[in-house]
Amino acid sequence: MRIRILVIDDEESLCDILKFNLEKxxxxxxxxxxxxxxxxxxxxxxxxxxxDIMMGRxxxxxxxxxxxxxxxxENIPIMFCSALNGEDDMVMGLNIxxxxxxxxxxxxxxxxxxxxxxxxxxxxxxxIGLNQPRAGAYEPDITFKNLRIDRNGxxxxxxxxxxxxxxxEFDILLFFLSHRNRIYSRxxxxxxxxxxxxxVTNRTIDTNIARLRRKLGEYGSNIVTRLGFGYGFKETTx
Numbered sequence: 001m002r003i004r005i006l007v008i009d010d011e012e013s014l015c016d017i018l019k020f021n022l023e024k025x026x027x028x029x030x031x032x033x034x035x036x037x038x039x040x041x042x043x044x045x046x047x048x049x050x051x052d053i054m055m056g057r058x059x060x061x062x063x064x065x066x067x068x069x070x071x072x073x074e075n076i077p078i079m080f081c082s083a084l085n086g087e088d089d090m091v092m093g094l095n096i097x098x099x100x101x102x103x104x105x106x107x108x109x110x111x112x113x114x115x116x117x118x119x120x121x122x123x124x125x126x127x128i129g130l131n132q133p134r135a136g137a138y139e140p141d142i143t144f145k146n147l148r149i150d151r152n153g154x155x156x157x158x159x160x161x162x163x164x165x166x167x168x169e170f171d172i173l174l175f176f177l178s179h180r181n182r183i184y185s186r187x188x189x190x191x192x193x194x195x196x197x198x199x200v201t202n203r204t205i206d207t208n209i210a211r212l213r214r215k216l217g218e219y220g221s222n223i224v225t226r227l228g229f230g231y232g233f234k235e236t237t238x
Contacts, residue, residue, distance in 0.1 A: 002028045003119060004045055008038045008063065009052035009081070014104075018050060018081075021108050022115070035063035044072045048119060053082040053089070064096045077122045077167065079114065081106065087203065094207045097166045110199070117194060121167050142177045144235070147219050149174055158217065168193060169212045176223060176233035183224075183232040205231075 005027050007018045015031040022029045032038035035051075035058035043049075049067065053060035060080055067073045077099040082089070085103040093101045099118045102111055139151040148157045149170075156163045156173060165173065171193045175184075184192075186205050194200045209231055213220035224234050 002026060003047045004028045004030070005048045005050060005115070006030050006032060006038065006041070006043070006046045007050045008032045008035060008055070008060070009050075010034055010055045011052070014052075017108070018111070021112060025112055025115075027115075034058070035060065038063060039066065043067065043070075043076070046076060047122065048115065049076060049078045050081050050115075051078055053080055053084050053093070061092065061096060064093075064098055068097045074164075075122075075167075077118050079118060081111070090203070091207055094204065095211060099167060114199070121171065121194075142174070144177055144180075144219070144222075144233075147177075147216070149177060158215075158219075163215060165212070165215065166208075168208050169215070172208060172212055173216075176231075180233050180235055183226045183229050185230040189231065 003026075005022055007015050007022075007029060008031075009015050009018075010033050012031075012033060015033065019029045019031055030041075030046075032041065034056045036056065038049075039058075049063075051060040051063055060082065064078050064080075067076065067078065078097075079100040079102060080093045080098055081102045081104065082093075083104040090101045099121070100114050102114060142149040142151065146159045149155075150157070151174070154170065156165055156170060172189070175189070175192045186202055189205060190200050209223060213223050216223070222233055222235070223231060225231055
Protein backbone atom coordinates (compact mmCIF):
# COMPACT_ATOMS: atom_id res chain seq x y z
CA MET A 1 0.00 0.00 0.00
CA ARG A 2 1.38 3.42 -1.00
CA ILE A 3 2.11 6.09 1.59
CA ARG A 4 -0.57 8.79 1.62
CA ILE A 5 0.38 12.43 2.21
CA LEU A 6 -1.95 15.40 2.73
CA VAL A 7 -0.67 18.83 1.66
CA ILE A 8 -2.51 21.75 3.32
CA ASP A 9 -1.83 25.20 1.88
CA ASP A 10 -4.00 28.06 0.61
CA GLU A 11 -1.63 28.58 -2.36
CA GLU A 12 -3.00 26.21 -5.00
CA SER A 13 0.10 26.57 -7.18
CA LEU A 14 2.33 25.45 -4.31
CA CYS A 15 0.04 22.49 -3.61
CA ASP A 16 0.31 21.53 -7.28
CA ILE A 17 4.13 21.68 -7.18
CA LEU A 18 4.34 19.52 -4.06
CA LYS A 19 1.72 17.08 -5.33
CA PHE A 20 3.47 16.65 -8.69
CA ASN A 21 6.92 16.05 -7.20
CA LEU A 22 5.74 13.83 -4.35
CA GLU A 23 3.72 11.67 -6.73
CA LYS A 24 6.85 11.28 -8.90
CA UNK A 25 8.46 9.77 -5.78
CA UNK A 26 5.64 7.21 -5.56
CA UNK A 27 3.49 8.77 -2.83
CA UNK A 28 -0.28 9.17 -3.02
CA UNK A 29 -1.02 12.86 -2.44
CA UNK A 30 -4.18 14.82 -1.65
CA UNK A 31 -4.49 18.57 -1.17
CA UNK A 32 -6.62 20.79 1.05
CA UNK A 33 -6.64 24.56 0.66
CA UNK A 34 -7.41 25.45 4.27
CA UNK A 35 -7.13 23.94 7.72
CA UNK A 36 -10.93 23.94 7.91
CA UNK A 37 -11.19 21.87 4.73
CA UNK A 38 -8.58 19.43 5.99
CA UNK A 39 -10.38 18.94 9.30
CA UNK A 40 -13.48 17.81 7.39
CA UNK A 41 -11.49 14.95 5.88
CA UNK A 42 -10.72 11.50 7.28
CA UNK A 43 -7.22 12.38 8.49
CA UNK A 44 -6.47 8.97 9.98
CA UNK A 45 -5.77 7.50 6.52
CA UNK A 46 -2.63 9.61 6.00
CA UNK A 47 0.96 8.91 6.99
CA UNK A 48 2.18 12.53 6.78
CA UNK A 49 0.79 16.09 6.79
CA UNK A 50 2.66 18.95 5.08
CA UNK A 51 1.10 22.13 6.44
CA ASP A 52 1.35 25.86 5.79
CA ILE A 53 0.99 28.11 8.85
CA MET A 54 -0.63 31.34 7.64
CA MET A 55 -4.05 30.28 6.37
CA GLY A 56 -7.55 31.72 6.76
CA ARG A 57 -9.37 31.52 10.06
CA UNK A 58 -7.46 28.51 11.37
CA UNK A 59 -3.68 28.55 11.15
CA UNK A 60 -1.37 25.63 10.63
CA UNK A 61 -0.57 25.81 14.33
CA UNK A 62 -4.29 25.39 15.12
CA UNK A 63 -4.50 22.40 12.78
CA UNK A 64 -1.44 20.76 14.34
CA UNK A 65 -2.77 21.18 17.88
CA UNK A 66 -6.06 19.55 16.93
CA UNK A 67 -4.31 16.66 15.21
CA UNK A 68 -2.00 16.07 18.19
CA UNK A 69 -4.95 16.15 20.62
CA UNK A 70 -6.90 13.50 18.68
CA UNK A 71 -5.96 9.88 19.57
CA UNK A 72 -6.77 8.82 15.99
CA UNK A 73 -4.14 11.15 14.50
CA GLU A 74 -1.71 12.06 17.31
CA ASN A 75 1.03 9.78 15.94
CA ILE A 76 0.87 11.01 12.33
CA PRO A 77 3.93 13.19 11.62
CA ILE A 78 3.52 16.84 10.64
CA MET A 79 5.89 18.99 8.60
CA PHE A 80 5.37 22.73 8.54
CA CYS A 81 6.15 24.48 5.25
CA SER A 82 5.91 28.23 5.84
CA ALA A 83 7.20 31.64 4.84
CA LEU A 84 7.55 32.37 8.57
CA ASN A 85 11.27 31.95 9.06
CA GLY A 86 11.82 33.53 12.47
CA GLU A 87 13.38 31.49 15.24
CA ASP A 88 10.33 31.98 17.49
CA ASP A 89 8.03 30.59 14.78
CA MET A 90 10.21 27.51 14.31
CA VAL A 91 10.44 26.92 18.04
CA MET A 92 6.66 27.26 18.40
CA GLY A 93 6.16 24.72 15.62
CA LEU A 94 8.53 22.23 17.23
CA ASN A 95 6.99 22.77 20.66
CA ILE A 96 3.60 21.72 19.32
CA UNK A 97 5.16 18.35 18.58
CA UNK A 98 5.66 18.61 14.84
CA UNK A 99 8.45 16.68 13.19
CA UNK A 100 10.08 19.19 10.84
CA UNK A 101 9.92 22.83 9.73
CA UNK A 102 10.72 23.93 6.17
CA UNK A 103 10.85 27.59 5.18
CA UNK A 104 9.63 29.07 1.89
CA UNK A 105 10.95 29.50 -0.70
CA UNK A 106 12.24 25.94 -0.65
CA UNK A 107 14.32 23.67 -2.85
CA UNK A 108 12.12 20.75 -3.87
CA UNK A 109 14.99 18.26 -3.57
CA UNK A 110 15.48 19.27 0.06
CA UNK A 111 11.76 18.91 0.76
CA UNK A 112 11.72 15.39 -0.72
CA UNK A 113 14.78 14.39 1.32
CA UNK A 114 13.21 15.65 4.52
CA UNK A 115 9.93 13.90 3.73
CA UNK A 116 11.85 10.63 3.36
CA UNK A 117 13.67 11.23 6.66
CA UNK A 118 10.47 12.00 8.59
CA UNK A 119 8.74 8.92 7.16
CA UNK A 120 11.72 6.72 8.04
CA UNK A 121 11.58 7.89 11.65
CA UNK A 122 7.81 7.47 11.72
CA UNK A 123 7.89 3.93 10.37
CA UNK A 124 10.69 2.96 12.73
CA UNK A 125 8.64 3.97 15.77
CA UNK A 126 5.17 2.79 14.75
CA UNK A 127 3.57 0.49 17.35
CA ILE A 128 3.20 -3.11 16.19
CA GLY A 129 -0.46 -4.04 15.82
CA LEU A 130 -1.94 -7.14 17.40
CA ASN A 131 -2.33 -8.82 14.01
CA GLN A 132 0.99 -7.71 12.53
CA PRO A 133 4.02 -10.01 12.46
CA ARG A 134 7.10 -8.75 14.24
CA ALA A 135 9.83 -7.64 11.88
CA GLY A 136 12.63 -8.80 14.19
CA ALA A 137 13.42 -10.42 17.48
CA TYR A 138 11.76 -9.29 20.70
CA GLU A 139 13.63 -6.39 22.30
CA PRO A 140 13.62 -6.19 26.09
CA ASP A 141 12.46 -3.03 27.82
CA ILE A 142 14.97 -0.39 28.88
CA THR A 143 14.42 0.92 32.40
CA PHE A 144 15.82 3.55 34.72
CA LYS A 145 14.12 3.63 38.13
CA ASN A 146 10.45 4.47 37.36
CA LEU A 147 11.18 5.27 33.72
CA ARG A 148 10.60 2.47 31.19
CA ILE A 149 10.87 2.29 27.41
CA ASP A 150 8.92 -0.46 25.65
CA ARG A 151 11.00 -0.83 22.49
CA ASN A 152 8.51 -3.19 20.87
CA GLY A 153 5.43 -1.06 21.53
CA UNK A 154 7.43 2.17 20.95
CA UNK A 155 6.06 3.69 24.15
CA UNK A 156 7.71 5.29 27.17
CA UNK A 157 6.22 5.02 30.67
CA UNK A 158 6.84 7.31 33.63
CA UNK A 159 5.66 5.97 37.00
CA UNK A 160 3.58 3.41 35.12
CA UNK A 161 1.78 5.99 32.96
CA UNK A 162 2.40 6.32 29.20
CA UNK A 163 4.15 9.53 28.20
CA UNK A 164 3.12 11.69 25.26
CA UNK A 165 6.36 11.94 23.30
CA UNK A 166 6.95 12.94 19.70
CA UNK A 167 8.94 10.50 17.58
CA UNK A 168 12.02 12.68 17.86
CA GLU A 169 11.74 12.90 21.65
CA PHE A 170 11.27 9.12 21.84
CA ASP A 171 14.33 8.50 19.66
CA ILE A 172 16.48 10.89 21.70
CA LEU A 173 15.44 9.29 24.99
CA LEU A 174 15.95 5.79 23.61
CA PHE A 175 19.44 6.73 22.46
CA PHE A 176 20.35 8.33 25.80
CA LEU A 177 19.01 5.47 27.93
CA SER A 178 20.80 2.94 25.72
CA HIS A 179 24.11 4.85 26.03
CA ARG A 180 24.24 6.24 29.56
CA ASN A 181 26.95 8.12 31.40
CA ARG A 182 28.60 9.53 28.31
CA ILE A 183 28.38 12.96 26.70
CA TYR A 184 27.54 13.05 22.99
CA SER A 185 28.11 15.95 20.65
CA ARG A 186 25.22 17.38 18.67
CA UNK A 187 26.72 15.82 15.55
CA UNK A 188 26.69 12.37 17.16
CA UNK A 189 23.08 12.83 18.29
CA UNK A 190 22.04 13.89 14.78
CA UNK A 191 23.55 10.72 13.29
CA UNK A 192 21.59 8.56 15.72
CA UNK A 193 18.25 10.38 15.75
CA UNK A 194 18.05 12.04 12.33
CA UNK A 195 19.61 9.47 9.96
CA UNK A 196 19.90 10.27 6.29
CA UNK A 197 20.28 13.59 4.53
CA UNK A 198 17.90 15.72 6.59
CA UNK A 199 19.28 19.11 7.68
CA VAL A 200 19.10 19.66 11.45
CA THR A 201 20.16 22.80 13.28
CA ASN A 202 21.64 23.00 16.76
CA ARG A 203 18.53 24.92 17.81
CA THR A 204 16.33 21.99 16.80
CA ILE A 205 18.33 19.63 19.01
CA ASP A 206 18.32 22.06 21.94
CA THR A 207 14.55 22.62 21.65
CA ASN A 208 13.74 18.90 21.53
CA ILE A 209 15.95 18.13 24.51
CA ALA A 210 14.51 21.03 26.54
CA ARG A 211 10.99 19.77 25.81
CA LEU A 212 11.96 16.20 26.71
CA ARG A 213 13.43 17.34 30.03
CA ARG A 214 10.14 18.99 30.98
CA LYS A 215 8.18 15.87 30.16
CA LEU A 216 10.52 13.64 32.21
CA GLY A 217 9.71 15.49 35.44
CA GLU A 218 12.01 14.35 38.23
CA TYR A 219 14.28 12.60 35.72
CA GLY A 220 14.71 15.65 33.50
CA SER A 221 17.85 16.63 35.42
CA ASN A 222 19.45 13.32 34.42
CA ILE A 223 19.80 14.70 30.90
CA VAL A 224 22.86 16.84 31.45
CA THR A 225 24.54 19.53 29.36
CA ARG A 226 28.29 19.94 29.08
CA LEU A 227 28.90 23.33 27.51
CA GLY A 228 31.12 23.07 24.48
CA PHE A 229 30.67 19.28 24.28
CA GLY A 230 27.02 18.23 24.15
CA TYR A 231 24.41 16.19 26.04
CA GLY A 232 24.11 12.87 27.83
CA PHE A 233 22.07 10.87 30.32
CA LYS A 234 23.72 10.47 33.70
CA GLU A 235 22.41 7.88 36.15
CA THR A 236 23.19 10.29 38.98
CA THR A 237 23.16 14.08 38.89
CA UNK A 238 25.21 14.46 42.05
